[in-house]
Amino acid sequence: MFMLAELQDTLKVPPQSLSLALQDAITQELANLYFDKVDFRLVMFRPFVGEVLIAKLKRCDKAGLYLSLGSFFEDIHIPEHLLQQPSKFDEEEKLWIWNYNGADMFMDLEEDVRFRVVQVKYPPIPIEQEKDARPFAPMAITGDINADGLGLVAWWS
16 A cells, blocks of 8 residues: 655756766766755555555445545545445435345445455646646546445445
8 A cells, every 4th residue: 555666867967067077977966956955765655456445435426436545545436337236326315325135235424435446547737727626636546346345344344
């Protein structure tokens, strides 16, 4: 779920520095570029395809479920074709219902949902955004709950 990343940079040596020894020219450019900079290690959230996570159900619509990992990450979508089957959307309650052997299992808001990561996307940064648009999501996760043990955690307790 978390990974350590290394950053890489390209160094441009200007023509006037080419009269110096190559190592001296590179050292001088590195000092100009990174002088008094801080070394750091970056830990990033990046779930792997096939990884199973638990998140809170934040909202539902006909397109599926929208989950959140708290204030940490909120761009998780479970499309309707990847829900437990057979499932139906209740327009009145605005919730999805899984029909399990004749019993209706409601997918209530704020419940914990265990899901499997199907896809991780990194959409391009929009050049312009409308004022009322949702904030740009640098990463979007598509999940699946159509398997035993997946779905609302309460179902399997």
